[in-house]
Amino acid sequence: MVNIPKVDAPALKLKDLAQLHQLHWSDTEVENLTGLVGGHPFLVRLALYQIARQEINLAEFLQTAATAEGIYSKHLQRLESILQQQPELWDAMQEVASSNSPVHLPNVIRFKLYSLGLVKLQGDEVTPRCELYRQYFRSH
Numbered sequence: 001m002v003n004i005p006k007v008d009a010p011a012l013k014l015k016d017l018a019q020l021h022q023l024h025w026s027d028t029e030v031e032n033l034t035g036l037v038g039g040h041p042f043l044v045r046l047a048l049y050q051i052a053r054q055e056i057n058l059a060e061f062l063q064t065a066a067t068a069e070g071i072y073s074k075h076l077q078r079l080e081s082i083l084q085q086q087p088e089l090w091d092a093m094q095e096v097a098s099s100n101s102p103v104h105l106p107n108v109i110r111f112k113l114y115s116l117g118l119v120k121l122q123g124d125e126v127t128p129r130c131e132l133y134r135q136y137f138r139s140h
Helices: 009-020 027-037 041-052 058-064 073-084 087-098 107-115 131-139
Strands: 119-122 125-128
Touching (some): 027 131, 041 058, 041 073, 087 107
16 A cells, blocks of 8 residues: 655645646745645735746745735725725724634624625634735734
């Protein structure tokens, strides 16, 4: 019987996508990107595209992703604008981003944040969908 090691499926897919972009990344580089954006399709695709075009390297990307200078600045600012138009959503996202554990929110707020793609549901609680959102909304 062949012993096949357990492989994290999202990381494997991301490594395949990186190779399609002619990026020959190590597992560590794949894990660095995955750790920041999770498996969010738009965020992954934009990062790979920008890095493959050599508009930014992975190290610069990781340092600036959650800032106004990063490649996600317009995306993050759009989300911020939506949240600021509804102060209860803004306050809730700030609470979620600041917490190191899942946060219990009222149903309506929880599902609005989920619908915006900002949080993951864990039963009646939420966590940021990815580390990028945690970093950005924690600092704003």
